[in-house]
Amino acid sequence: MKFLKKIFTITILSIFFISCSATKSADTNSIKDGSxxxxxxxxxxxxxxxxxxxxxxxxxxxxxxxxxxxxxxxxDLLKATNEKGEEVNYYFDINSFFGKW
Structure with a gap:
């Protein structure tokens, strides 16, 4: 019986940690970094x-x-050159004010 309890506990903890890590990676993909x-x-x-x-x-x-x-x-797309000479692009969502003048 103790063995089954341990298996059950390990299974539940595994499911919990897997679901937490999946949520974290989904959050990382939704970062608005302008890339x-x-x-x-x-x-x-x-x-x-x-x-x-x-x-x-x-x-x-x-x-x-x-x-x-x-x-x-x-x-809006802003194009820039960094100190290494590399081109860097930043994208901006301007829908809150575009065309509202």
Whole structure:
């Protein structure tokens, strides 16, 4: 009987830890880091976009900005060059203010 109790406890704990780790990896995939349209950072103004890029990429030179549309959603793309000379792109969700002037 003790053996069955141990097996039951181990099984329950295993299920718990597996479900926790699956939740953690799902949360990691939903981080809005600006690396793609899917992960675009929601902003309330263009100036906020530039502040975020300066914070995420200190020393970066911003090279340009582009307006992108996907379906009926709108995004800004800020292109920058980091200190290593690599191009870095940041995507921003601008739907909260785009076209509302």
């Amino acid at each position: 793609s349209i899917k992960n675009a950072i929601k902003v309330k103004s263009v100036s906020e976009e530039y502040q975020i890029v300066r914070k995420l990429c200190p020393g970066c030179q911003i090279n340009g900005q582009a307006l992108l549309s996907e379906g009926n959603k709108h995004y």
